[in-house]
């Protein structure tokens with residue numbers, strides 16, 4: 001196992017096993033919710049909250065950093081009394097164009113099978129009328145239960161809902177980054193823990209259709225040192241909602257190891273650290289489930305009014321990322337940041353439409369598939385189902401021949417090929433290059449010269465028993 005980019009975990013067998021009392025509560029699950037998770041393929045992330053009213057700027061001045069972090073704005077460009085101004089935004093929170101059913105219909109057409117929705121981001125503003133905080137939609141002109149509307153609208157479209165919840169909470173006086181050192185701070189921290197637990201149980205009870213929690217903001221040292229509490233709370237959440245899915249960000253062990261315990265075991269149902277990055281290969285994943293959450297711009301999760309100078313990923317970029325994730329058994333979750341009115345941006349609308357068109361034409365390569373573990377020689381990304389291989393071509397070979405390398409003794413090999421979107425049959429050749437010491441055989445799919453494509457396309461290869469064998473000639477003496 002190779003190490004992950006965000007942890008210092010070592011290959012399991014190179015270190016002595018350390019006693020861990022607050023390690024994983026679950027081993028790799030194979031129940032229906034997790035099997036469903038593996039089939040999702042594409043997800044949608046939505047970042048929406050008070051920060052969406054601002055779009056990353058105030059009074060025409062652009063704040064540095066990500067727009068959803070704007071409350072943390074400080075330094076010479078920050079407006080005077082900035083946090084007070086920000087914290088009062090609930091009084092004008094009333095996104096006039098917000099209709100969760102429009103979001104959900106768009107997500108459905110795009111091909112998303114799950115959504116992760118920000119119930120509460122770092123600012124602490126709850127998008128449901130929480131009984132445990134005055135800082136919520138209940139105290140805004142909007143007044144509606146936005147979390148409930150999202151859960152209902154997406155569930156009605158057959159899209160599973162995961163509740164994003166930030167533990168880091170700037171609105172709670174007891175929240176602290178470092179471990180509390182005075183009696184007063186300890187009491188405040190305990191209040192914060194009670195409040196966090198109460199809100200999580202409240203979310204579970206209010207929204208029985210939600211499939212899981214997507215935790216964030218769990219890096220603070222006080223939270224890390226509260227491992228007994230988080231261990232018990234994870235257990236409580238799982239007991240309260242059997243089948244609930246919890247990612248690896250929620251908690252750490254008693255040695256401070258996050259995502260993975262000190263012995264390298266995953267702390268949750270799936271690996272949740274792949275934020276705006278992808279594993280280089282499948283070996284890095286150590287067999288764990290995972291998803292990758294990705295922004296369309298470089299690093300803005302909330303709406304950004306002015307994106308000048310910031311590259312926005314195209315539908316082509318996102319299709320390639322999606323199929324790269326799928327080729328390694330993961331899901332891609334694309335982030336959307338609705339604007340101050342609660343509407344997706346024109347760019348997001350366009351990307352969603354283009355993705356939807358591509359995915360609906362190539363659905364078999366996207367959803368109920370796993371990795372193929374074959375070398376696609378840089379042509380693209382491979383996914384596999386029971387009896388088919390799907391090669392998503394992103395780099396069309398100049399000679400028009402898409403070559404796949406298989407072990408010479410493979411029990412199942414491609415026996416026919418066609419273009420997935422149109423069904424057009426393609427010529428398939430078995431090619432033995434006759435290289436000395438080569439233990440591979442190649443299957444070449446010939447792309448017709450008259451086949452034009454301006455976007456990635458998928459070659460579907462049906463698998464069957466190999467026919468015929470390479471003639472073995474005597475090797476020359478050397």
Ligand code: FHN
Nearest residue numbers: 066068069216217275293301
């Ligand atoms: O700080 C947040 C950020 O604003 C955003 O919510 C992302 C989404 O994965 N998570 C945090 C950083 O890990």
